[in-house]
Amino acid sequence: MRTTPAFPFSRAGMAALLAMAGMQAQAACGLPDARIHQVQGNGPQSPMQGKTVSVQGVVSSVLYGKDGPAGFFIQEAPQSQDADPATSEGIYVYAGKLALPQLKAGDVVGVRGKVLEYGRKGDARTETQLQPAAAADIQPCGYQGELSPVALRLPLSGDAAQLESLAGMAVKFEQPLFVADSYHYGRYGELTLSSQPRQWVPTQLYRPGSAEAQALRAANQRDRVLLDDDKTWQNADAWLPGPGGLSAASTLRVGDRLDGVTGVVSFSNGAYRIQPVYLPQVTAANPRKAAPARKAGQLRVASFNVLNFFNGDGLGGGFPTERGAKTRDDFLRQKAKIVSAIRQLDADVLGLMELENDGFGPQSAVKELVEALNAGQIADKQYRFVDPGLPKIGTDAITTGMLYRPSRVRPDGAAQALTIGDPGKNRLSLAQTFAVDGKKLTLVVNHLKSKGSSCDQVKVDGVADVDTGDGQGNCNLTRVQAVRDLLKWAQQRGASSKEGLLVMGDMNAYAKEDPIRAFEQGGLSNQLARFQKDAYSYVYQGESGNLDHALADAALAKWVAGAGEWHINADEPTALEYGSEFKSVAQQQKYYAADAYRSSDHDPLYVDLQLVPIAGADEAALGMLGLAGFLAWRRRK
Template identity: 35%
Template sequence: MIAGSRSVALFLALLLTASEGLAANACGKPATPVSKIQGRGDASPLVGDRVTVEGILTFDARAEGGFGGFYLQQADDETDANPETSEALFVHTRNNTGAPGERLRVTGTVKEFHGLTELTDIGTITSCGSEPLPKAQTLTLLWPDALESLENMRVHVAQPLTIIDSWNLARYGELTLAAGDQIIPTEYLEPGPQATQIASRNKQQRLLLDDARSVRHPNPIPWPPGGPGGEQTARSGDKVRNISGILDYRFGAWRIQPKEPPIFESSNSRPPAPARPAEPHVRIMAMNLENYFNGDGEGGGFPTQRGAPTALAYEAQHRRLIDALRRPDPDILAITELENDGYSKTSAIAQLAKALGPEWAFVMTPGKDGHDQIRTALLYRSDRIVTETDPERLNSGPFSNKGRPPLVQTFRPEGQRLAIQVVVPHLKSKSCKGATGANRDRNDGQGCYAGRRTEAAHALTEWLDRLPQVPDLAGTLITGDLNSYFQEDPLKALQQAGFTSMVHHFHPCKAQQCAHYTYRYKGERGSLDYSLASASLKPRILGARTWAINADEPPQLGYKHNPPGTAASPWRSSDHNPVITDIQL
């Protein structure tokens, strides 16, 4: 009897399965509307249900390296006319039935895959003939609610968008776009709830330009068409227009899978080096070198601890840095992220000075450079500038057993009475590695170690006050990498001690405008590097500005990737833009 019951149950199950197959295969029969599957919220109300849908294949991503499926959208005359619900979904399958412009009837199970509504466990796919593609909907807002209602649908972006980040361009074929460039809130607002709220809003108002592939390190790199290299690049700040394709959601981000390549416009072109003023002056250039390590100094010793992975990558870095450091014709160089390996002829600083030319010399502080793998340094044109007094480093307080000791040196232009004191610091980064207690992220926009950076800023100004007075000193310039944006606590400490950020003095940053900046991080721009003048020096500053050669360029153009054809050029010679200050003494 039990065996008989089992046989009946099995027969009924097979009969139901066959009935489902017949219904699924019958084009034009009743089907579940896609809008009902999508619903009005972030997740489908039918998750786990077995459904049959009928719609038009709009975009095929089943090729090798694709997403393993296709996008299906209701015909225009079959929508629910509700702007709050999407009319399309992703069908996850390797079944090769159908092509774009073909009507399909599909049976599968509704699933949410990391925020993407899709059909999976596909039972049947039936072709119902060709049909015109649904009209692309116009996308005008980059808000999550506006995007959710168009998930998986054909869209056309109404206005040009701005490239704000290219970090994943070489890794995943992605460019981050927004309605306009985004500025780090603590560049123009005090740290706190308002700054964090704006940062959160910035992250929501973005759209990725994707390549419809799931491969890492795509070759060729898809954007701009043909890939970056030589004079072709995809600088942050450039515009992208004629963006049309499927509005997709994957890996926590909204993205466009374009059917045709969009048009790239160079609206943030590579700038020439700033011209020197006509008046007699001293030009000081500060630049983070992005870990300039020269191996053993004799062609070997790669990979290095923090810099080039190969000798070829080092040569690419070296050529680009030398070109970047020479073009503005500086008199003094204040540099950070230089290998801390002494002052012999094979040291990084000695070989950097030698490559710059025979007129270049460097400041030495043997035994005082600290224990970090990198250090700060000063180089100068010995045919234009002379040093006075012995150089000093701050090795006490917060720099007694950690960090990178700041360096100070007094310089006097040849044949002039007045001298200038130059200080080059490099404060602790915002990385949270090892952060404990008060050094943890306060969620106010400053990142980790804000307290340590502020303590270091106070120690720096107190140390300068204790240094012996120099005759005919025009003033002091603090210039280097402070790892802090303009409104953050370390800058406030330096401002309270009488130092003025001269780039911000000449080019103030606001919420919608910030022309001079040194760094980009996760799609937002701001300044980590500074030129801070003492009260007595401030009236003598003719100008201070950044030179946008690095932060806007795609990272894959950098030395670590050793792109083919790397020549001597300043573009992406580092990840920080340099700061250039002209002083009339």
């Protein structure tokens, strides 16, 4: 992560750093006793491991520690390279605390050092390095050499030997690359790039375990590369988009395009990565969008995972909490972002997930959220929260919640907290029926068991609920069991033809996985799939899909005029979240804004309902019809 390129020269200059005519490396620096390709060898480790050798090469890139340069990459001059494609012509020189001479790309240097293989315990591979014993073992030769990056394209072959053969060498991607993931961007400076604008979770598109899903998973892995930031320390300033780097107002989103990515192949922390030589050109190919517009007369129902909204003791203290903000200041920053997102979403009924499960009293999280939403708002925009008459909803630290606008809907009957599936694993669902425009809407808000923690000790229908490796992760059967129980409840509630059921929330299952399939087989239709070509609400490990869903029964599906997601979170870097951890004081200011973007890790969903049929009339025509009716009434009077 840097705000200016380490070597700010043009691509043309990078591709053709000319050697001084007639001058050879050995004339200025002494005769090397090995070529870099001999040190690297044609396998995963050096055949000269443990030996001390002298080499010469052209500097391609410098890596920086917090206190200055930590090492640099050199590459064999073109005239001295061998013809074996399996041997790399580049190598990393680890200097550590040694005082390095001033180095820039294109400098020819001679290096004497010990050949070592460096890697973490448990890593499948290591990086071949030269480690000089003293500063005098690094000698600038006083002139420039030729450095020609090797052309590289995605997708890769899938064989680790491809990048191993380029380890320490400069490469250039002549194709555009796109940001697939930025989860570690703020802390570690890492971006996952792909040749596709978006990589999809296989089970978002295909049935789990299918040949198509397996093929997509393999293709995704081949079609990605890790772009690093030339830094060996954490929490440096995020360097893209240039020239000022990342900020709350200048973001870098999944789907954004990078052209001219050029860097050096390195291996560290268990992965091959590209250490950049200069700033690529960044294009905001996936720009931020304003909240989805509403049409007059429609009812908007939405759901939003609010990322562990915990308000401490509700009196300004009690931080850190079990989950969520670590400090009161961080919580206030979180609250401001959540309020901004909800207000702009402009829902009449809103389901919430990951609320603190601390009841409904004056100091509760849901009470504080509603008060913040209502502050300064006109009466028509004010919210109330649904209270099922229980001290808490279940026993988990987080719970579901529901807000509504009394100006638009009226609760019809008491709310219900529904026990679905294994109560020790699944959070309770919250159901409430509302009367509106002569019809009834029943909303059920859900947050099914996550994929992360294990259900190995759980049996569903006598079958152990383990991760079977088909792409659905842990606890799939537990989620399916919860869906079945919810469907039974829906069938037994005795709804009339004027009552529609809408099931929304974080299902922790992608579109083609068993829980969503169970909903669909039970008579509920997927409204995001109906109205969106490429629905997604979440990005995980560089793959996009929707864990969040809106499913309607036949009665309610007739009222749906549109559905979708507002992509304010999943595509944004985690560095823009409210938290102050892993950020300098300056970064806490630079990365934060009290806006909707990266207010959570999930995108909110919305479903717009046309409860009163308009029979093809637009809003202007509807207004004329209303005026004509009023005039006719006046004539009758």
